[in-house]
Amino acid sequence: MDETTGTLYGPEELDLAARNHAMPLEALRYDLTPAGLHYLLIHYDIPDVDPAIWRLAVAGAVETPLSLSLEDLRARPRVSAAVTLECAGNGRTLMEPRAISQPWALGAVGNAEWTGTPLAPILREAGMSPDAVDVAFAGSDHGLEGDIEQDYERGLPAAEALREDLLLAYEMNGQPLPPQHGFPLRLVVPGWYGMAHVKWLRQIRVLEEAFAGYQNVQSYRIRAAEDDPGRPIQRIQVRSLLLPPGHPTFQPRVRHADPGRIEVRGRAWSGSGAIVNVAFSADGGRTWIDSELGPEPTPGAWRSWTAVWHAEPGEHELCCRATDASGATQPMEPDWNVGGYTNNAIQRVPVVVAARR
């Protein structure tokens, strides 16, 4: 038990934490997150898909419904892109009171290279209705949620589905998708939170009305109160994270570093514009310096940054705060909502610096 906050977690939360895993923050060192370190959020079970009989259906308000095999998709134009994915619930445990769901602290993020074929030409070839409102993407993962038995299915506005940068991805970091990342096919929607990147994709349905499925209408919404219908979660809010310097205690997880010059490294990303600044603070956000930004990444990928910290003996709190080209910047405190979503408040990393030896 945390003696400061008295925070405790229930078995429902622990069950989810054991299945769904965060990216350990030291993995911020990799520009491309290795499979197995990338965060994972799986609503039901990982399905067992036989790629030989699997087909992707393109259905609904289209002139020509399609049924595409993995070979068909691999024969189409091949595109690779590094894309930062973040779970909409990242930072949930740092909101008070806390929504009871997957208990993410800060690591529900990753930046992998996804390879596949663009979605938009397929929708055009199918003759997508000009009156399309939403496009619904259904996976093969099946379970019960909110008392509704369902395959995971999430809708995108038609204009978003037609963006040229959406991918139907069959590879991650140059390898076939691992089972846990959606084998054989997943949707990739650069700039949107993870709930849009439907895994184990089996059906794309064009709709001439708004998609009314559970994951759009009941879940993944920003609600101010239980009776607020809220608004759907879409683009990733600007955020940065730093790689905790020094070394940890096994438990509780406290950071220790030696005094002297420390190059603090991190990553920053946003769904609403390129990263233009990351500020760094070694005193809990009272004073800030600008970090040095790494090379401009391709759109949708995170940007590296570094800041030099002259660590003095004692206790310190490191923070970072990103700003994007839209002018959005990270808040000092979370913007609370019922589901515990889209918390992009600044990270705080306590570090104990040893006395000089």
Added chain:
Amino acid sequence: MDETTGTLYGPEELDLAARNHAMPLEALRYDLTPAGLHYLLIHYDIPDVDPAIWRLAVAGAVETPLSLSLEDLRARPRVSAAVTLECAGNGRTLMEPRAISQPWALGAVGNAEWTGTPLAPILREAGMSPDAVDVAFAGSDHGLEGDIEQDYERGLPAAEALREDLLLAYEMNGQPLPPQHGFPLRLVVPGWYGMAHVKWLRQIRVLEEAFAGYQNVQSYRIRAAEDDPGRPIQRIQVRSLLLPPGHPTFQPRVRHADPGRIEVRGRAWSGSGAIVNVAFSADGGRTWIDSELGPEPTPGAWRSWTAVWHAEPGEHELCCRATDASGATQPMEPDWNVGGYTNNAIQRVPVVVAARR
């Protein structure tokens, strides 16, 4: 909060659960556990090892100390073996009272194919002392534990280190070791709990006295009480797990299935002998049937099994119980110890079977 047990978990436990992840039980379907689904227990941070400058030192009571590069190791005889690894703390949360550490339920296991070169010939070439008592294996992962700053280091009795089936592994499932599994090199000790399979291996030290490091003397011991020095944890106790049938509720994680014939599948393993029987129960362990065992695996790997369950509407509790060639069998209840280790009590999987449609 679990209304039955009132169990709650503290933030120390949640921090560990977010970093270290279990194998989701549906991954029991894979004979070889894909990377990213295999369980992970990492004491400190994943270290950043540059393979170009990395060397393995063989030191201590040897005639000729060695310094081996990854190329040197790859040029030696190459051996692949499927080996089941299980964390010694698997099942910890199912012991009452519960030790506060990594809060594993049941999934801290995996069965990967490890490729590398045998350790014993290297020890012989180095001229290991005939008076060797222990051999200590040090990793590059560095942190604080029990108030001791340390690289993770664990000792093996000399006779175990000279077994012909120990590997210095540089590949997992045919790929270079992922960072989280010990890149560039880890030790594999078939039949022993995970704490012996040292990751990010950098040094092998031959000792003419018992190894007195933290992970042997203070941690990873079976203690009946806090003041009991206890005995070191070594071989994996016999265990089986079943793949929960049907589909889950997102939270809390409850299983639902349709009535009718269900083939229940699972895996069984032991460090003290080949699996000779797995019994299956659909009534919480009151009555048992023998399952059908899959092909005899290579030594050290888990064995598949299946049992047919004629599911009737209502609530059921599925269990499985393995027995190995030494006669060891799984207990119905955990054998409690201070650290919450080596709990091989039978798994219990509640399943709600729907009414006939």
